[in-house]
Amino acid sequence: VGYAMGHDLTTVLLALLGLFVALQIVVRVAKRLVHIPAPAYADVFLDSPFRRLWQPPAKIIERSGIAPGMTVLEIGCGGGAIARHVARALGPEGRLVALDVQAKMLARFRRKLDRPANRDIGNVTLVQADARELPFDDETFDLVYAVTALPEVPDRPRALAEVKRVLRPGGVLAVTELIVDPDYPLRRTTIRLCTEAGLALDS
Ligand SMILES: C[S@@+](CC[C@H](N)C(=O)[O-])C[C@H]1O[C@@H](n2cnc3c(N)ncnc32)[C@H](O)[C@@H]1O
CATH class of the missing domain: 1.20.5 (Single alpha-helices involved in coiled-coils or other helix-helix interfaces)
Incomplete structure (x- = not known):
């Protein structure tokens, strides 16, 4: 038996x-x-303990070089699963602009920010826009990061050119992917696209 x-x-x-x-x-x-962006309900998985175990936000923050006081942009922030942690890591002197093309994702993030547990976060601005047309001046950010978001953008070369434009000289783009993401790209594809956009590989 x-x-x-x-x-x-x-x-x-x-x-x-x-x-x-x-x-x-x-x-x-x-x-x-x-090209269909991840549906808003995907945030149930993206902002789950299981995902945090698999892809700890603290590790992403450390690997991306996010440090207190920086001015940072997240491309495709979704429901803010990573952004909440980044905002805290930036501290009161830092600033995070969390950008997403979908109003529903940003609404989820807004609701989370309104919870009592997150009232300490006061340095985040939510922006609804397309990564291919960033509504910011040249050389605005010290660091731009994207977590399992870049491959969803229909025209990545254009989005990367925009990232380069809004980065300050010496600024950093940090890209993190998740292997179960249906858009998961090969590492060498991301490196090639970034290099073609005029970004130099750091690590
Ligand atoms: C898989 S989710 C990841 C969300 C978040 N970064 C995380 O790790 O939890 C990808 C996000 O990228 C956003 N996105 C897709 N295409 C975009 C575009 N062209 N411009 C800005 N955001 C976009 C989607 O709306 C979605 O919220």
């Missing part, structure tokens, strides 16, 4: 894995054909 149950469990797990892989393939192919 024990063997049969173990056997059944293996079959179920393999079936679930197969379903996950099949879904990934279908979504990845579909997203190559039509």
